[in-house]
Amino acid sequence: MTDPVFEAAYQAAQKSLREGGIPIGAALARAGQVIATGHNERVQQGDPIAHGEMSALRAAGRQVNYRDTVLYTTLAPCAMCTGTIIQFKIPKVVVGEAKTFPGEFDLLRSRGVEVVVLDDQRCIDMMRDFQRDHAELWAEDIAEEVDIPE
Numbered sequence: 354m355t356d357p358v359f360e361a362a363y364q365a366a367q368k369s370l371r372e373g374g375i376p377i378g379a380a381l382a383r384a385g386q387v388i389a390t391g392h393n394e395r396v397q398q399g400d401p402i403a404h405g406e407m408s409a410l411r412a413a414g415r416q417v418n419y420r421d422t423v424l425y426t427t428l429a430p431c432a433m434c435t436g437t438i439i440q441f442k443i444p445k446v447v448v449g450e451a452k453t454f455p456g457e458f459d460l461l462r463s464r465g466v467e468v469v470v471l472d473d474q475r476c477i478d479m480m481r482d483f484q485r486d487h488a489e490l491w492a493e494d495i496a497e498e499v500d501i502p503e
């Protein structure tokens with residue numbers, strides 16, 4: 354059975370995809386309950402910092418502390434989001450997949466963050482399709498160069 358918090362993160366990614374955005378979603382949870390969800394807003398808001406994880410944390414607003422929270426994300430966290438996870442002392446991250454983007458697991462683990470990878474096939478397919486169909490947008494989001502076919 355799918356974890357309902359993970360499902361909320363996945364649905365946020367699907368919402369972003371429907372909006373023409375990058376399909377990465379996230380959810381912040383406490384005691385198995387969703388505090389907030391978010392998705393990548395690079396396209397929708399023109400905001401390069403609004404990765405899924407950042408959007409979920411922003412939507413959650415002020416939290417007195419994060420030490421009893423879990424951050425769920427459909428894709429392995431990048432360096433920026435990893436830095437935020439470390440800064441906020443979020444102890445655990447549940448990741449949909451890390452096959453299409455490796456993220457910063459070594460850095461997270463080196464700072465004591467528990468990383469759980471679900472290897473969710475829906476997330477893998479969602480990102481593979483997106484990376485194939487929108488190579489330039491994906492490259493923009495992870496700050497990579499890409500050869501665009503003429």
Ligand SMILES: [Zn+2]
Nearest residue numbers: 404431433434
């Ligand atoms: Zn990120």
